[in-house]
Amino acid sequence: MSTIIETFGGTFVFAIIVSGMATHILLQELQKYSDFKEEDFPEFLELFKPFKVAKGDYFYRAGDIPKYSPFILKGCMRKFFINEEGDEQIVYFAEEGWFAGEVQCMRMNSATEMYLQALEDCEILGISLNNAEIGLQSFPAYRKFLDVRYAVDHNRIINEATRLKTDTPESLYLRLIQTRPSLILRVPQHYIAAYLGIRTETISRIRRKIAGK
Amino acid sequence: MSTIIETFGGTFVFAIIVSGMATHILLQELQKYSDFKEEDFPEFLELFKPFKVAKGDYFYRAGDIPKYSPFILKGCMRKFFINEEGDEQIVYFAEEGWFAGEVQCMRMNSATEMYLQALEDCEILGISLNNAEIGLQSFPAYRKFLDVRYAVDHNRIINEATRLKTDTPESLYLRLIQTRPSLILRVPQHYIAAYLGIRTETISRIRRKIAGK
DNA sequence: ATGATTAGTTGATTGAAATCAACTGATGAA
DNA sequence: TTCATCAGTTGATTTCAATCAACTAATCAT
Numbered sequence: 001m002s003t004i005i006e007t008f009g010g011t012f013v014f015a016i017i018v019s020g021m022a023t024h025i026l027l028q029e030l031q032k033y034s035d036f037k038e039e040d041f042p043e044f045l046e047l048f049k050p051f052k053v054a055k056g057d058y059f060y061r062a063g064d065i066p067k068y069s070p071f072i073l074k075g076c077m078r079k080f081f082i083n084e085e086g087d088e089q090i091v092y093f094a095e096e097g098w099f100a101g102e103v104q105c106m107r108m109n110s111a112t113e114m115y116l117q118a119l120e121d122c123e124i125l126g127i128s129l130n131n132a133e134i135g136l137q138s139f140p141a142y143r144k145f146l147d148v149r150y151a152v153d154h155n156r157i158i159n160e161a162t163r164l165k166t167d168t169p170e171s172l173y174l175r176l177i178q179t180r181p182s183l184i185l186r187v188p189q190h191y192i193a194a195y196l197g198i199r200t201e202t203i204s205r206i207r208r209k210i211a212g213k
Numbered sequence: 214m215s216t217i218i219e220t221f222g223g224t225f226v227f228a229i230i231v232s233g234m235a236t237h238i239l240l241q242e243l244q245k246y247s248d249f250k251e252e253d254f255p256e257f258l259e260l261f262k263p264f265k266v267a268k269g270d271y272f273y274r275a276g277d278i279p280k281y282s283p284f285i286l287k288g289c290m291r292k293f294f295i296n297e298e299g300d301e302q303i304v305y306f307a308e309e310g311w312f313a314g315e316v317q318c319m320r321m322n323s324a325t326e327m328y329l330q331a332l333e334d335c336e337i338l339g340i341s342l343n344n345a346e347i348g349l350q351s352f353p354a355y356r357k358f359l360d361v362r363y364a365v366d367h368n369r370i371i372n373e374a375t376r377l378k379t380d381t382p383e384s385l386y387l388r389l390i391q392t393r394p395s396l397i398l399r400v401p402q403h404y405i406a407a408y409l410g411i412r413t414e415t416i417s418r419i420r421r422k423i424a425g426k
Numbered sequence: 427a428t429g430a431t432t433a434g435t436t437g438a439t440t441g442a443a444a445t446c447a448a449c450t451g452a453t454g455a456a
Numbered sequence: 457t458t459c460a461t462c463a464g465t466t467g468a469t470t471t472c473a474a475t476c477a478a479c480t481a482a483t484c485a486t
Contacts, residue, residue: 081375083375083379089375089379091371091375103363103364103367104361104364104365104367104368107360107361107364147320148317148320150316150363150367151316151317151320152317153367154316154317154363154366154367154370155317157367157370157371157374158304158370160374161370161373161374161377161378162294162296162302162304164374164377164378165374165377165378165410166296166302166410168442168443169442169443188463188464189463189464190462190463190464196378197378197379198443198444199443199444199445200463200464200465201443201444201445201464201465201466202442202443202444203464204464204465204466205443205465205466207465208465208466381472381473382472382473401432401433401434402433402434403432403433403434411473411474412473412474412475413433413434413435414434414435414436414473414474414475415472415473415474416434417434417435417436418435418436418473420434420435421435421436
């Protein structure tokens with residue numbers, strides 16, 4: 001089923017609707033790093049299975065062997081694990097347009113240590129390892145996309161990691177406001193703090209300081 | 214040119230020697246994540262160009278557009294960048310069996326912000342983006358290898374990053390002794406400190422404390 | 427071999443964020 | 457609506473690693 005989703009400057013943009021989901025976000029993401037053709041998209045989309053995850057629920061939990069790699073169409077999720085001391089370590093927040101899969105575990109058929117929890121009601125497209133392989137065979141642009149995406153992610157993670165380990169709480173928080181302002185609005189402060197590796201009290205004080213300028 | 218490199222339990226192990234280099238390390242690495250066939254290796258190896266980098270010298274520097282992705286056969290290198298404040302941020306140490314390429318930059322034909330410096334005299338196999346593409350076409354096992362490798366690396370980086378941001382200096386150092394004892398022996402202390410995001414004085418004190426047990 | 431530079435140790439002091447604690451405000455369930 | 461739980465603020469105190477400083481040990485260049 002095909003529907004007009006948006007119009008840009010008089011050009012009609014078509015996209016596929018899976019049970020009411022805005023799948024064009026996936027196409028946009030593919031086209032960011034490849035020349036994926038819009039006409040191939042409907043067929044490509046059939047490789048995915050739609051999911052809805054209610055606020056607070058999990059897409060996978062530690063101990064699971066994830067069967068699907070999720071792409072987030074709507075909502076915001078947090079990926080975290082529980083360390084030796086028993087506290088939650090937030091690895092990242094995944095918003096619209098993010099993949100949040102445990103690819104290594106899927107490949108190795110091993111249990112993940114991660115939890116993927118919806119912080120809002122979420123809409124997700126999940127792809128199995130098998131369908132991903134089919135997609136890589138059938139759509140060269142998807143292969144291209146993944147290759148570039150891996151490299152980009154690799155760089156992004158290394159950059160973020162270096163900052164998290166060396167920057168002060170204040171510059172970490174200010175930076176997050178700059179780079180991902182939506183997170184500040186939609187994610188509870190104590191999760192932001194856990195992600196930055198600082199205390200929620202510290203964020204309170206930074207906020208007061210900023211406001212008093 | 215083919216030569217006996219080592220013998221294990223009476224089985225002869227053959228490998229290709231490029232101007233005296235122990236290329237079997239690359240084959241071992243490939244076979245860790247794929248079923249790369251030993252008989253395909255000589256042909257595969259032709260995609261690589263051998264390099265030697267003397268202690269203190271660089272394989273690439275910030276501003277370069279790297280032409281080759283290095284695989285380290287011998288030696289130890291540090292990858293770092295210089296941040297806004299002007300100090301060196303060590304991203305990782307690459308020993309034998311590591312790749313240390315700037316793949317995103319090669320793909321995008323953009324300048325890297327990284328330095329890759331030899332901490333010892335190093336022997337390297339470099340592969341160009343072009344030859345990597347050829348390799349991916351010609352050797353399915355190489356494709357498999359890279360896919361798995363990406364996933365494994367992704368997990369490793371995220372794990373390390375989370376620890377670097379939350380663990381205490383002492384547990385970071387003790388952990389490094391456990392996970393990469395060779396680094397402690399071959400890498401100067403102040404580089405270890407920079408990598409862990411702590412001070413060399415702090416490591417001194419941790420060492421004293423450990424010794425006094 | 428020798429002096430010079432760099433690496434690492436040890437002690438004293440400081441400081442920034444964690445911790446502890448008490449509170450207010452928001453959210454949610456019955 | 458009301459109570460209970462959870463989220464966030466503010467202040468007082470503590471703590472651990474950074475900083476500063478002075479030294480010893482190791483490495484390097486000539």
